Amino acid sequence: MSIDHAHYDEKLAGVYDQMYPVTADTEQAVALIADLAPPGGRVLELGVGTGRIALPLAERGFEVHGIDGSEAMLAKLKEQDAKGAVSTVLGDFTERSTGLRFDVITVVMNTFFSAITQEQQLGCLRNAADQLAPGGRFILEAFDPAVYHTMEKQELSMQPLGENGVLLNTLTVDRSQQIMLGTHTILDGGPPETKRHLLRYAFPFELDLLAKLSGLRLVERWEDWTRQPYTFRSTRHVSVYEADTGESAGSTPCTG
Numbered sequence: 001m002s003i004d005h006a007h008y009d010e011k012l013a014g015v016y017d018q019m020y021p022v023t024a025d026t027e028q029a030v031a032l033i034a035d036l037a038p039p040g041g042r043v044l045e046l047g048v049g050t051g052r053i054a055l056p057l058a059e060r061g062f063e064v065h066g067i068d069g070s071e072a073m074l075a076k077l078k079e080q081d082a083k084g085a086v087s088t089v090l091g092d093f094t095e096r097s098t099g100l101r102f103d104v105i106t107v108v109m110n111t112f113f114s115a116i117t118q119e120q121q122l123g124c125l126r127n128a129a130d131q132l133a134p135g136g137r138f139i140l141e142a143f144d145p146a147v148y149h150t151m152e153k154q155e156l157s158m159q160p161l162g163e164n165g166v167l168l169n170t171l172t173v174d175r176s177q178q179i180m181l182g183t184h185t186i187l188d189g190g191p192p193e194t195k196r197h198l199l200r201y202a203f204p205f206e207l208d209l210l211a212k213l214s215g216l217r218l219v220e221r222w223e224d225w226t227r228q229p230y231t232f233r234s235t236r237h238v239s240v241y242e243a244d245t246g247e248s249a250g251s252t253p254c255t256g
């Protein structure tokens with residue numbers, strides 16, 4: 001099953017920045033990523049989208065690269081990047097490497113779960129491990145699935161899109177597959193069109209195992225971008241991995 005990038009079409013790209021405006025959380029994400037990279041270091045964002053995170057990172061003097069599977073989202077990024085500060089590649093981050101090495105690689109806001117099979121998620125993590133420079137960090141932000149995993153009924157939510165539009169969202173969970181089916185319908189006076197979007201969620205302990213199988217080792221987990229501790233109450237996590245060189249205490253082979 002390949003990734004379906006049709007979801008992020010021109011229409012969604014056109015309203016994306018209204019759906020996810022820059023907030024304090026965005027600024028905190030940029031600050032933490034910047035803190036984990038050396039000054040002027042090289043950063044790669046997987047699923048870079050319209051540049052919500054990548055553009056402010058470039059403004060801070062990092063060499064920022066982004067990969068995304070949606071032409072429409074990358075076109076929107078270009079529109080907002082007059083100086084061409086962010087280098088972009090059109091492609092699937094579960095399959096494609098940039099061929100470069102990075103001090104920080106990041107995938108934010110549940111974008112990792114767009115890889116809708118375990119194999120695709122492993123592909124993403126292996127690619128990240130291969131593209132890390134020595135001492136580099138891979139930072140993954142995702143929701144904690146606990147609350148969704150027990151969801152029985154379809155949920156409906158609405159979001160204003162400026163003064164003249166509304167976004168209708170539905171969410172259905174199939175916990176037997178760890179799959180969420182979301183729909184987005186933009187109501188803006190034009191013919192309404194419903195787009196489907198799948199996510200494969202994974203609990204943090206599965207992520208850590210997939211990461212380990214991909215040559216990565218968890219070094220930090222916080223509940224947000226301000227480094228609050230991750231606890232049983234946390235509804236999301238910001239997890240930091242490094243290359244697993246096999247030098248940690250736990251890696252001693254069993255001789256029993």
Ligand SMILES: C[S@@+](CC[C@H](N)C(=O)[O-])C[C@H]1O[C@@H](n2cnc3c(N)ncnc32)[C@H](O)[C@@H]1O
Nearest residue numbers: 008047048049052068069070073091092093114
């Ligand atoms: C929720 S948006 C996040 C955009 C941006 N990172 C942000 O924080 O605003 C997810 C983005 O990831 C891209 N994407 C999802 N899965 C992908 C994949 N396997 N390969 C490349 N891009 C992908 C989508 O096209 C979309 O632009």
